[in-house]
Each structure stands twice: as C-alpha cells, then as structure tokens.
Amino acid sequence: MALPFFRSAEIEPPADIEAASLRSDRFRLEREVDWQRLEAIVVALEKGRPGRISDEDLLDLPVLYRKTASSLAVARETSLDAATLSYLEALVRRAWFQIYGPRIGLFGWLRRFLGGGWSTSVREIWLDICISLAVMVAGTAVGWLLVARDQDWFYALVPGEMAGGRIPGADRAVLEQSLAQTENAEGLTVFAAYLFSNNTGVTIMAFALGFAFGIPTLLLLVYNTALLGAMLYVFADAGLGLDFLGWLSVHGTTELGAIMLGGAAGLHVGRTMAFPGERSILAAMQDAGIRAAQVMAGCTIMLIVAGLLEGYARQLVGDTTSRLAIGGGMLLFWAVYFAFVKRPPEHDA
Template sequence: MANPAPIAYSTAAFRREREADWQAFEQLVQRLESGSIRRLSDDDLLALPRHYRATLSSLSLARSTSLDVALIDYLESLAMRGYFLLYGIRESRSHRFVQFFRTSWPAAVRALWKETLVIALLLVLGVAVSWSLVAHDPEWFHRLVGEDMAQGRVPGASVATLRDTVYGEPKGGGLHIFAASLFTHNSQVSITAYALGFAFGLPSMFLLMYQGLPLGSMMAVFHQAGLGLDFAAWLSIHGTTELYAAILSGAAGLKIGSAFAFPGHRSRMTAAAEAGKATGAVMIGVIIMLLCAGLLEGFGRQLIQSMTLRFAIGGTLLAFWLSYFYIPRNRLAQQAGPA
C-alpha cells in the first residue's frame, strides 16, 4: 500500500513551484469580473493569456498525477472563470435588453409565421362558427359564453343595457383592479396554450379556437342590437394587442408540438427542447403585450369614450405590431441576429 506522505510532499512542492502564476491570474480575473478592465495596464493584458495557459498546464498536470481533489477543484474553477473572461461573450444587461427588443423578439416571431397563420385562422373560424350559431339560435349563446363573461350582455338585452356595457365603467372594483384581473386571466390562457403544445400542438389549436367562440357570440348579440361598430371599437382598443399575443402563444405551442410530432433525426425530447428554446423570446414578449393589453383594457377603453378614437388606437397598435415584427430590420440588426 502506498505511503500518503510522498503525495503530500508532491502536492506541497507543486504548489511552491506554480502557485505564484495562479495567484497572479486570479487577481487579474477578479479585477475583470469587478468591471475594472480599464484599470489593467498593457503588461497586465499581455500577462493574462500567459497566466491562463500556465493555469491550464497546472490543471492538466494535477489531474495526471492525481494530486489532492481540493487543488484540482480550485484550478478547474479558476480555469473556467478565465475561459469565460477571455473567450466568452460579455454583454451588459442593458445591451441584452436592447438586443431583445431590437432583434431577438422580432426574429423569433418571424420564424413562427406559418404557425401564426394557422392559429389566426383557427381563431377566426371559432369567431365565425359561434357568430353563425348565435345569429340563428340565441340559445347557443348560453352554451358558449359563461355567466361571468356575459355580465348582462345576452340575447334579448335592451340596447341601453348593451350600450352601457361598452361605455360604462366595469363592475367589481376600480379600474386598476379590473386591469390586474384581465392581465392575470389572459396570461394564464396564453401560458396554458404554450405549455400544452407538447401534446402534438392539439391543445394549443383547440384552446385558441375556443377563445374565438365567446367573441363571436358577443359580436352576434351586439350586431343584432345595432351596436356592432360600438362593440368592435370597444374591443379593438385592446383586442388588437391581446388577441395578437394569444395567437403568438398558440403559435409557439404549435411549434413545440410540431417538433415533438416530427422530430426528424433527433429524439422527440431533444426536438421539443430546441423548439422551446427558440420560442422562449416569443413568450417573454407575449407577457409584455398582455401587460399592455391589460392596461388598455382596464383603463383606456373605459376612459376613452369616442368610438372613432378607440378604432384609431386599436388600428395604430395593430399596424405597429405588424411593422415591428415583419418589416425587415437594417443590415446591421439582421447580422446581429437573436441575442
């Protein structure tokens, strides 16, 4: 059985011979990690790669000679920190924030254009089917729209009652409470549509089509009362953002489901994981859109009573989202790609 004393002696001698390089490298690494790169002299910058190579050499020798584990762990940690400082992409939080809005989010949305079109068509189909059903038989309304959502906007309601629902203040608390509840509800629906996408995308498609059923039912009721344009204006001020966000969440879920169903040469889990990573930026943006929609729905559509102004705001927002996502960026932005 080997005597442990020589190993301890070898480790001590190893440290005496090489530790000065490690300490010098660690000091430089700490200065760089603290953001003080401008304080490094030219000699320090020239010494940085030399100390890094010396640390890697020491790590390789320590592993091959089976020195103590604590020393190997220390050298591995130091080498890893140095690697990211020398070869990693170092970007500030503010730069990543700007890059997300400038390139990452729009690029991720453009990559989902096929899935976005499919989900949008399904939503329109849900609206058209429910409108037709309620227009021919008002009893369908109660099967498609819950009482909590209806809030008096039902077939047979007076024109005055229906008008008050699109021009009066919401019931059940102040506007800030109303906006918060709308944001919470819409976020839950969108996240659910995305999270269930792994089931071959079917729940995402059905959920977005289902979202169109109460909308079409409401449109039929207001149209029959001669308030179709009033309802459309009331809806457009926030709906162009909210429905677009819902469509994008469904498209992201469908992307994951498609990758899971047709993985190609990859495993299903790998394909789904890659699709999830690619659509992550879309879902971050969806939450931002829903926050904007919640504020518009909770405050804007109640405080703004002009039908023309409501249409103008909704149309402007729709034009903004379409141009933001689909108009090509300048060459520099495209070369930068997703962050």
C-alpha cells in the same frame, strides 16, 4: 487566496494514498504560480478594477486561462485531490466568464431585443403563426354558429361573471351601456391589473401546453375564441356588432395578437418535437426553445400594452370610430414591426 490543501499528520496513510498525495503536491507546486496570477486578474476584473492589472498580466491573461484549463483537464483525468479539482473548476469558470462572457447589459439587451431580436424570432415561426391564426378564426366562427343555432351554448361558453348581463336576448340599451365611455379612470387601475393577469394566464397556458405536441394549445385557442364568437353574436344580434368590434379592437388587436403569438410559440415547440427533421430531438428542441422564449418575452410587452389600453384608452374613448382607429393603428404598428424590423448585426451589440 491560498490554495486549499488538507493532510493529516496523525495517521500514516497507505503507500498508494501517499504516492497520490505526493503526485498532487508536485502537480500543484509546478503550476500554482500561474493559477494565482490568473486568480488575481479575475478578482480585479470582478471588482471592476482593471486598472490594477499590470500590462504584462493583461497580455498573459489568455495564456494563463488556457494553462489553467489544461491543468483542470489533467486533474480530472488523473483524479487529483478533490480540493484542488474544486478550486480549478471554480477558477476556470470565473475566468471564462470574464474573458468570453457576455458584455451586454440590460439596456443593451433590451435595445437588441426590441431592435430586431424579437421580430426576427416571430418571423421564423411564421408557419405556426398562420396555424394559430387560422384556429382562432375558426374558433370565433364556431362560437358564433353554436350560439346562433342554440342560445344555451352561450352559457356553456361564457362564464357568468364575464357575461355580466350581456346575454342573448338582452335589451339593446343594456348592451349599449356596457360599451359606454367611462368619464374618468378612477378605479380602472385594479380592473386593468385583473385583465392583464387573466390575459397573461391564457398566453402562458397556450405556450406551455405546446409541449404536449401542440394539441392542447389548439384546443385552448379554439375555446377562448369561441367565447369571443359567442359574445360577438349577442351584440350583432342586437345591431351593435360594429360597436362591439370597436370596443374590443382598442386592446384586442394587441391582446389577441399576444395570445396568437403565445399559441404559435407553443405550437412551434410541439411541432418540433413531433417532426425534428434530420436533427436529433434534443438539438431541434434547443433551437425551438430559444426561439419560442424570445417570442414569449415579447408577448409580455404586448400584454402590458394591452392591459393599459384595456384599462384606460378603451374606457376613456367613447365613439366607435375613434376606437376602431386606435385598434387599427395598433394592428398596423405590430404588423409593420414584425414584418420589417431586422435583427441588428452582432458587432453592433
């Protein structure tokens, strides 16, 4: 690739501009052989053809990169022409990626992520998880107590379309029918997709609201679990509390776990903003943001699993004992995974 160079032959430039141009020309002529060698190596690497690189060029690659980076630093300090400066910036950036850039592909990243990266990030925000869990338990209790005290609270907490006839004082047979097994999975795909979308929205909101120092996240968690507590009261009042828990547990241990982690990630960011410690807020936020992003990426996987369980397993498994076994098994799986799967060593990536 020819180096960019622009000069006008029609207009006689002032002396200072001409001197700067001559200085730029001299600077470039002294170094452009190394630049062109580096660019040829980078192009070969970008095209996936390292075999076309000579042994001499390959051995000189680190030296050529350092020389070009040094040239870029000088060009910036001496305000050389913009074309040369742009060329060097692009070349150094491309060379850096080929020399120092990540060598891990999608499957390698996924293996590291599931093999300990995600679980390690979850353990690192254990305090925020404890806060999130406590708030969710408190919200469930609040929903139960409010409806037990005044059933009008149920209609304030639970949207009509979600209640679907499962309201205080409903006939036991109606409530049992809402928990009944579905004979086949036809039409459940759309239902699962809807529930996945809804649960994803709640989790993302719980995370995003954490940037307001975590307070809106806490309120969102309280509201969503108060809704759960209100619904639980309705079934318990009809003598179907255990059946409702079994019906819910199939997907609930995974879904509520994802919401809890999403809320904890948001709280972690908000708490770091409020209490950065001895670090600057920017440095503290950078670390917290990376950790929270890891947790949220894992929440997406949990929500996909919850959507499948909610749309299929919950509808196709009828008895309460089996449902509780599925829900309890999923809870045990997530607990063991987050507690014991360690981050792999860097050199194994």
